Amino acid sequence: MTRSSTTPASARSASASSTHRPTPKPPTAPTRAGPRHSFSTISAPVPSGESGNQRPYGVGVTTKSVAAAPLRPVAGVQRSRLWRLVAGSARLAVETIRRAWHDRILGLSAEAAFWQLLSVVPLILALLGGLGYIGELLGPGTVDRIEQRVLTLASGVAAPDVVDTVIRTTLEQVLNRGRADIVSIGFIISLWAGSSAMATFVNTITIAYGMRDLRGAVRSRLLALWLYLVSIAVLSVLLPLLVIGPTQLRRITPAAWRHVTDDVIRVGYWPVVGGLLLFGLAALYHYATPVKLRWRRALPGAAIALLVFVLGSYGLRLYVHLVVGRALTYGALATPIAALLFFYILALAVLIGAELNATLERLWPRGPRPRRIDKLRSRLTNDGGEGRSLG
Template sequence: MTTTFTKSRYGRRASDRPLRGGWKGIFYRLGRALYEDTLITYASSAAFFAFLTLFPALAATLSLTGLVFSSALVESSLSGVRGLMPEAVVGLLRAQIDSIVSFSRPGLGFTLLMSLLFTFWSASQGMKALMHGLNAAYGAHEWRSALRLNSVALALGMGAVLFAMAALAVIAALPPVLAVLGPGAQAFRFLRWPLLAVAAFGALAVLYRYGPAYHAPRWRFVTIGAGIATTVWILASVGFSLYVSSASAYNAVYGALGTIVLLLLWFYLGAWIVLVGAEFNAALEHRHALYPGDESD
């Protein structure tokens, strides 16, 4: 069975005429693509389902750890995400943690089962939104069957949830665990941020490689976009957290919903950065296809 791939939309637009100029030409195409593609729609959809995924995923994680670790250790682990998330969001998550860890252990087991089921569904829906955004970045039409599309979305969605759980464990749970182990283990405390960056880079590379309905994107370009998206995501998250900490206008506008809005904005920012990274990858591939012997890019 053969598969016919659609021609990239880079060849259809007047703004994408074959231009040399190395990085200048790449960023020109990237700017035009960001202007013409509807990344806002895809990022908004992905952010909504990421929000739906967060709390059942958090409940599943805390239910699992609550069956193994003490509730005090679970609650104290959240302090490690300060600086990466706005303080109001951390407070919202802490309230949810307090609610979950107060359950009895049999209750935690039931919560774990139900949370996992809803987590997998909402994560796959959010991943499909991102995959449609990746298709827009590469100018590809969805050719995969419904079964294959949903299977890939479920696999990538579960991978994203596992990545988030691992990131939570590395960022938040590692410091209290090291404190129990003693002073000699504190040197590993500072490794959590590089580990997070490496894990995010790997996760994005896999998403860029297998997410779009496009002929296999080259690892060379996939890793460049993943590296840029990872760096921008970490810097943007820290900057967003600092901005929210110094500005309280959102509470005056949204009132009790302010924290929810902040969380949705944080998810939207992350999804948009992921799609921008895909646009960058597509621009690199397009230029390399036009000038395969030109290594100035």
């Protein structure tokens, strides 16, 4: 039996299709966008008689363009950075004001100002009372010069009858004879009132950072007492520098050293005073929170607090000169009102700086501090919950 030589129609059609299969189109690399270069497709002319889908291999591939995309101008980059800086500063200012209003810093500043004013007079009496015991060690005439200096300063802020009948009599009793009762009672009242003012600062700073539940009431009070004692030590050095001033400080230096000290005092007086104030504020912000703030993260708020205090002091001086000093309705209350306003501006400046630092930490956190806060809060919760953490 002879096998048929005929081929099926399906086989013939498959063979024909394989014979006339068009040339495959090579793959085209995807176009990648970038800031410095771009990719484009380079196509050769199609030979005559060839269709578009029958190009030779290698034609139509993507290669890197020789001419790179134009770079952004330097002026455009600077404008973009300036715009981001302005937008970030505006956002920081708005958020700081919003948080400060939410935390009631106006009322808390008034509370701190009251405690500061209440602590100043007992502290001064206690210091003067202690000076009465060591007056002989300071040299002859030292106590008398201190008394005259205090009376001169008091006459500038108090009425003449108050200076003659109250302040002069008190100074004579305290400085000349040394009053142990005034020293002891004055220090006790000063520590109580001053630590209360510092506790207001500590609690407000802690609330601004959202960490009020991380420290108990007893620890907060002990920390406030310690910070108040440190502040007394710092102010005992800083206040004489502020009262004396650079001119008087050059006069009291020995004559043999004046050729050296005059230039040093003239150049370095205000930088040293400003640096001490800035360091004191930064230290308060650093140690007030349960989780310590980085020193460099405390400096912006300290700088703003110092600026607000200086501007507020000048405004208060102008207000006292134009309103309080000339209004007959104030009378003998002019001095206490001016002192209370001064301490209010001081407290407000400190709390505004704390709110600014807290807002910076909230908007742009840095370092491991957020993780440490979460770990401490979790540990306190596991040890007994929020009730135990509040003491």
